[in-house]
Structure formats: C-alpha cells, structure tokens
Amino acid sequence: MWKVLIENNALKFLESLDKKRSENIKEELRLLKESPFPDIHGNKKEIKGTSKSAFRLRIGDYRAFYTIETEDRIVKVTEIMTAEAAHKKYGRMD
Numbered sequence: 183m184w185k186v187l188i189e190n191n192a193l194k195f196l197e198s199l200d201k202k203r204s205e206n207i208k209e210e211l212r213l214l215k216e217s218p219f220p221d222i223h224g225n226k227k228e229i230k231g232t233s234k235s236a237f238r239l240r241i242g243d244y245r246a247f248y249t250i251e252t253e254d255r256i257v258k259v260t261e262i263m264t265a266e267a268a269h270k271k272y273g274r275m276d
Contacts, residue, residue: 184250186214188259192246195262203244210241211259218250218257229272238268 229236239246245268
C-alpha cells in the first residue's frame, strides 16, 4: 500500500469543483494507493524530462500530476487541473 498526499493547491482545486466531480476525482486518486505506476490501462503516464519521477493521471476531463517517493511509499499529488489547462501549461502528453 502507498500513502497518497494531496498538496494544498491541488486540494484547493478539488474544493472549487462541484461535489460529484470532486468525489469522482478523489476516488481515482485513492486508487493510487494500490499502484501509482503506469499500467496497461494508459490513464497513468510518466512525464519525461523532469528531475524527479513525475506522473500524470488522466481522470476524464481532468489531469492530476504527482510524484512518487519509492523509499517511503508516498505519492504526492501536486496539481489537479482541467485537461485544457494542462495542455496549455505543459503541452499535449496524451
């Protein structure tokens, strides 16, 4: 099992959404407890070109960005945003 931590700016974004969307995203983030690494489903992807191991989780029209601390078995969700905002900020990763 992994521990999933949601940083403040990601939490603030979740709080700005309606309850149903927020709960849906939280449920997907809870699944990272089982395995935060990319899998055959393709909704998790490693982001190349970063100094840390950074990943993107696709959740419908939203993207969650996170890092993995393997030694401590911690997943840190650093950002959550719409897919459109993610594409503007980081370019297309899908």
